[in-house]
Amino acid sequence: GNQPRTLLAWLALMQCGARVLPVNPQLPQTLLEALVPKLTLRFALTLEGENAFSGLTALQIQKSTAAYAVDWQPQRLVSMxxxxGSTGLPKAAVHTCQAHLASAQGVLSLMPFGPQDDWLLSLPLFHVSGQGIMWRWLFAGARMTVRDKQPLEQMLAGCTHASLVPTQLWRLLANRAAVTLKAVLLGGAVIPVELTDQASKQGIRCWCGYGLTEFASTVCAKEADGSDDVGAPLPGREIRIVDNEVWLRAASMAEGYWRDGKLIPLVNDEGWFATRDRGDLNHGRLTIAGRLDNLFFSGGEGIQPEEVERVINAHPLVQQAFVVPVEDKEFGHRPVAVVEYASQAGDVNLAEWVRDKLARFQQPVRWLTLPSELKNGGIKISRRALQQWVCENCKN
Structure with a gap:
């Protein structure tokens, strides 16, 4: 979680001219050992727990009265x-100050956030969604609240803006707790109209969008309206669809991936970043179908797991659902669903529930419950790990 000193350390490191690589404390040690040598790092600052970076010089935080700051250079590499990555080792996307500010400027051209407003830093700084809040605060000269972890209602006290997932907003509205809130940036899948209607009755406007690490968070956004597109590209972003794949370029784009002291370009020969997301543009608004890499075929019919997951996720007792292919002699592959249920879910017959909502070929042939060992503390569950677990289970 973010603590006030996490933010202060980050700002101090930027003021020293350092390139900051924030690390999720839940990352396994073996992964760090594989990653760190390729990133040519020199110092490590550990705010709590053991120093996991034995080969690096440990930094300490000390209060200092002397003012020190490098000259402001918008083009300086500031974050990694x-x-x-759903496959292979994570890559480190490197951004300049200018790119982060371009990201902030684009979002704030759509979403009002002024000097009197206060955005809760509710997302971790090791994700671009958390960094996005920090840069919007810096860009707008507004206020930002950073509190030690406590129930969301208490953390939101006095805040006008927050970045939340739909379940958090449902809970706040049900408790009528979101008193000072006036704007929410919602992350995650499709946003139900009932949710945004209820929010607007309590004086809260909701926005949603589409973002990527490589683009310092949000690329497209809109005020939530119940339709399943993610909105139009924000100022400074461009989109092309090539063979059903979303291609992007933007002022907020990373300079490259950092490896062995060098920047590896993100863009293809035409100067665009090919996202591997399947999507289409309609009247300037983007709709994302899912990842191209997740698409599989069953009896000659293409199945985009995310489309099936969206239907299953709409069930009130489902927390999250995943659909993965298992090999099948007759069909090539068949879909299997892995579901995490809400705690109060008794016997839920999802197979019955999806029958009139999905085409026959899309309906999962087996329903499994998500095992706790696959919840690795990250924001995303690894599809590859899920796939392996399902294959082992379906043999039995």
Whole structure:
């Protein structure tokens, strides 16, 4: 979680001219040992727990009265953020100050956030979604609240803005707790109309969008309206669809991936970043179908797991659902669902529930419950790990 000193350390490191690589404390030691040597790091600052970076010089935080700051250079490389790659080792996307500010400027061209407003830093700084809040605060000269972890209602006291997932907002509205809130940036899947209607009755406007680590968070956004597109590209972002794949370029784009002291370019020969997201543009608004890499075929029919997951996730007792392919002699592959249920879920017959909501070929042939060992503390569950677990279970 973020503590006030996490933020202060980050700002101090930027003021020293350092390139900051924030690390999720939940990352396994073996992964860090594989990653760190390629990133040519020299110092480590550990705010709590053991120093996991034995080969690096440990830094201490000390209060100092002397003012020190490098000259402001918008083009300076300022952050390295690990992508949550679904395959292979995470890559470190490197951004300049200018790119982060371009990201902030684009979001704030759509979402009002002024000097009197106060955004809760509710997301971790090792994700671009958390960094996005910090840069919007710096760009707008507004206020930002950073509190030690406590129930969300208490953390939001006095805040006008927050970045939340739909379940958090549902809970706040049900408790009528979101008194000072006036604007929410919602992350995650499709946003139900009932949620945004209820929020607007309590004086809260909701926005949603589409973002990537490589683009310092949000690329497209809109005020939530119940339709399943993610909005139009924000100022300074451009989109092309090539063979159903979303290509992007933007002022907020990373300079490259950092490896062995060098920047590896992100863009293809045409100067665009190919996202591997499947999508289409309609009247300037982008709709994302899912990851191209997740698409599989069953009896000749293409199945995009995210489309099936969206339907299952709409069930009130489902927390999250995943659909993965298992090999099948007759069909090539068949879909299997792995579901995390809400704590109060008794016997839920999802197979029955999806029958009139999905095409026959899309309906999962087996329903499994998500095992706790696959919840690795990251924001995303690894599809590859899920796939392996399902294959082992379906043999039995």
């Amino acid at each position: 953020t690990l992508t949550s």
